[in-house]
Amino acid sequence: MKIAIVGAGIIGVTTAWELASDGHQVSVFERRGAAAEETSFANAGLIVPGQVGPWAAPGMRTKLLRSLLSSQGAIKLRWPLAGRELRWLAQWQRACRLETHLANRARMQRLAFYSRTRLHELTETRELSYERSQGCLVLLRSRRDQKLVQPGLEALRAAGGAFREVDADEARRIEPALSTDTELAGAIHLPDDEVANCRQFALLLKREAESLGARFHFNCDIAPLSRAAPRSLALSAGSDAIPFDAVVMCAGVASAALLRPLGLRIPLASVYGHSVSANIREPLNAPRSAVMDERHQISISRMGLRVRVAGSAELGGSLNTMNPAALQTLYKVLHDWFPGAATLQAGVQQWKGARPTLPDGPPVIGPSGVPGVWLNLGHGASGWALSCGSARVLADLVGGRDAGIDLEGLGVERLSL
Numbered sequence: 001m002k003i004a005i006v007g008a009g010i011i012g013v014t015t016a017w018e019l020a021s022d023g024h025q026v027s028v029f030e031r032r033g034a035a036a037e038e039t040s041f042a043n044a045g046l047i048v049p050g051q052v053g054p055w056a057a058p059g060m061r062t063k064l065l066r067s068l069l070s071s072q073g074a075i076k077l078r079w080p081l082a083g084r085e086l087r088w089l090a091q092w093q094r095a096c097r098l099e100t101h102l103a104n105r106a107r108m109q110r111l112a113f114y115s116r117t118r119l120h121e122l123t124e125t126r127e128l129s130y131e132r133s134q135g136c137l138v139l140l141r142s143r144r145d146q147k148l149v150q151p152g153l154e155a156l157r158a159a160g161g162a163f164r165e166v167d168a169d170e171a172r173r174i175e176p177a178l179s180t181d182t183e184l185a186g187a188i189h190l191p192d193d194e195v196a197n198c199r200q201f202a203l204l205l206k207r208e209a210e211s212l213g214a215r216f217h218f219n220c221d222i223a224p225l226s227r228a229a230p231r232s233l234a235l236s237a238g239s240d241a242i243p244f245d246a247v248v249m250c251a252g253v254a255s256a257a258l259l260r261p262l263g264l265r266i267p268l269a270s271v272y273g274h275s276v277s278a279n280i281r282e283p284l285n286a287p288r289s290a291v292m293d294e295r296h297q298i299s300i301s302r303m304g305l306r307v308r309v310a311g312s313a314e315l316g317g318s319l320n321t322m323n324p325a326a327l328q329t330l331y332k333v334l335h336d337w338f339p340g341a342a343t344l345q346a347g348v349q350q351w352k353g354a355r356p357t358l359p360d361g362p363p364v365i366g367p368s369g370v371p372g373v374w375l376n377l378g379h380g381a382s383g384w385a386l387s388c389g390s391a392r393v394l395a396d397l398v399g400g401r402d403a404g405i406d407l408e409g410l411g412v413e414r415l416s417l
């Protein structure tokens with residue numbers, strides 16, 4: 001089939017690869033000048049399937065309210081919120097119920113474990129070499145933090161995920177540069193998990209997809225799909241529409257607006273986050289792999305010769321305005337755990353990205369309900385961890401095959417459009 005993909009983030013690139021490897025004639029259209037220039041650009045890089053889960057969770061409403069009173073809260077609402085953001089919050093609140101949360105978490109983790117296996121297959125068979133390190137340590141500052149993670153550990157145990165609860169001494173043996181000046185009650189060690197550079201992987205896999213015949217068209221800002229010819233694409237600036245046998249929407253947060261003329265109302269919100277990447281000053285003072293500060297929900301990871309600290313979650317505001325308080329918290333947490341690890345005087349990259357987030361958590365993968373229009377979108381805070389599996393699932397569905405995992409709860413029908 002002649003298939004068009006809109007968007008060359010990690011989701012569009014992995015989808016292009018899988019469809020091209022199934023023998024389809026693939027064209028990818030991207031408004032930016034290169035792949036992975038938006039949310040897939042400088043994310044935390046964590047591939048931690050056992051920690052993947054919806055933002056909608058019991059206790060989150062209280063956390064959100066509490067964070068409004070603190071400048072260092074892990075999550076923030078930025079007033080005024082638009083009408084669609086308020087509607088999204090109402091749906092999100094309903095999905096915070098324990099049963100709904102657990103069901104969505106199980107759906108996301110099933111996809112995440114499948115995705116990690118697919119990522120490893122691609123890495124090995126295509127001999128892809130990108131920045132990656134093995135293992136992740138979840139840092140628990142106090143006994144209270146240790147208690148709060150117990151329900152999550154129960155779920156992880158039930159899902160068969162490998163982990164070990166370790167004391168502070170053992171945590172410091174795993175990550176020897178952890179500062180002794182910051183209180184550490186213990187940690188969870190996830191030895192099979194990893195951190196890796198999402199953008200680098202996307203650029204490498206793009207090249208592999210091209211070697212199978214996929215064509216990438218950059219600086220092509222695609223117009224919203226038309227109801228009269230939903231499988232034809234035209235440029236926003238105006239151009240003749242090019243017809244395809246199928247269109248796959250992978251345009252991250254922009255997907256909702258591109259699909260609206262088809263009568264699809266996808267409740268996608270931008271949940272903004274920040275990252276800071278800096279050159280390592282002294283490797284002995286830097287993390288070996290990834291650590292996650294559970295209390296602040298901030299990760300610090302090794303990215304080759306750089307260290308990257310990432311986190312914060314904001315609803316409302318805009319992509320173009322950095323939040324100084326969020327950045328300050330990133331620097332504080334980096335200093336708490338790895339003082340002196342990075343050169344912060346020069347060459348620091350500060351970045352803000354928009355997580356394409358559905359209110360209940362899981363992405364939508366599969367048919368849109370409009371013949372020939374397919375969806376692979378809404379991966380929220382875990383798009384990198386879910387990308388390779390989501391792309392494989394999408395390609396199997398397009399090819400009329402059964403997917404490698406149970407897809408219950410990952411379709412568009414659950415959103416009651």
Ligand SMILES: Cc1cc2nc3c(=O)[nH]c(=O)nc-3n(C[C@H](O)[C@H](O)[C@H](O)COP(=O)(O)OP(=O)(O)OC[C@H]3O[C@@H](n4cnc5c(N)ncnc54)[C@H](O)[C@@H]3O)c2cc1C
Nearest residue numbers: 007009011031039040044046222252273353382383384385
């Ligand atoms: C601070 C932060 C930390 C994160 N950490 C992690 C992590 O540790 N692990 C993890 O798994 N995930 C993480 N994420 C989430 C992850 O980055 C996203 O889920 C993922 O990048 C989404 O990929 P995407 O391809 O859907 O979107 P994008 O990367 O945004 O790609 C969408 C593409 O569509 C293009 N596009 C949009 N509109 C049009 C149009 N009209 N025409 C043509 N092209 C168009 C855009 O230019 C863009 O390139 C993090 C996110 C943030 C912000």
